[in-house]
Amino acid sequence: MKVLVTGANGLVGSRLALHLAARGHTVTALGRGTRRLPGGFEYLSIDLGDVQALSSAVEASRPEVIVNPASMTDVDGCETAAAEAFRVNGVAPGTLALAATAVGAHLVHVSTDYVFDGASGPYAEDAIPNPRGVYALTKHIGEQAVRALASSWAIARTAVVFGWPPAGRPNFGSWLLGALRKGESVRLFEDQFVSPSLADSVAEQLTELAERRLGGLWNVCGAEVVSRVQFGQALCTEFGLDASRLIPSRLADAKLKSPRPQRSGLRTDKAAAQLTARPIGLGASLARFHQSVQASEGRGA
Secondary structure, eight states: OEEEESOTTSHHHHHHHHHHHHTTOEEEEEESSSOOSOOSSEEEEOOTTOHHHHHHHHHHHOOSEEEEOOOOOOHHHHHHOHHHHIIIIIIHHHHHHHHHHHHTOEEEEEEEGGGSOSSSOSBOTTSOOOOOSHHHHHHHHHHHHHHHHOSSEEEEEEOSEEOSSOOSSOOHHHHHHHHHHTTOOEEEESSOEEOOEEHHHHHHHHHHHHHTTOOEEEEOSOSOOEEHHHHHHHHHHHHTOOGGGEEEEOGGGGOOSSOOOSBOOBOOHHHHHHOSSOOOOHHHHHHHHHHHHHHHHHTTO
16 A cells, blocks of 8 residues: 655654554655654655645655644644644645545544643543644644545544654653653643553554544544653653652643643543554553663664
8 A cells, every 4th residue: 555654753653654664555754854764665855834845745656545643743832833833733734635635545634632622531532622722723723624625534633642762852751751760850740631642552553544544533542541640650660760759730830831631631432442453551551662762772772
């Protein structure tokens, strides 16, 4: 199968491109700037906000499936760069939807639990979005563009993706591990509830959506909803670190630029029942994360 993957230098996109190629698919991977990872796939440097370049890449590769994990994910940064967030998170999915329809491709678009306001999570696929903040709003716009413009589509929502090695800027898991290993104390929200999601597991679930050309809304994330503090405690247990360095804090006290969903997280009943690559629990996610860290450090990376 011919697959086009965006965000190939990112945390999920890089793993997805490698996973699809390892399964024998012909992969064209799009990323911003220099290629960061070797692998058995073609790589093209493209700015996701360049409508013409993005459309031309789809037309040239003529994929059967497009998977779009690329996104502007700096939540606070989106508040100060709203136009760029709109281009990448809102316009680009619409561009891909139109291009996918033109070549007869199925589009799997990756979104986020932040499309919900966090008042009553965890959320099932049929919950009504109520985005707050520029990041959330632009991701919701991207979802609507895909639904309106793609003839064959799936929207896959995920949450708090972590993995090792990090891609670009640190993710929540890699940042927390690095700080605790240095002996630093870390403030974590005790009142924000999320679905921590191992990037490799998310990539496996996205692969299945692509291979089976499954449609509709899907939650592809970790199988458990926990507070940020509970995540930190579990990570300390897995790595043998000092959990007393975790300082519980309140979301309202952080005075962040962009609002965060408080009781967020995603229900995974549908994916658990219908996918072979089922969502995995926090313990299994952290064990695989630990293995990746050990393997990377063993190679001197």
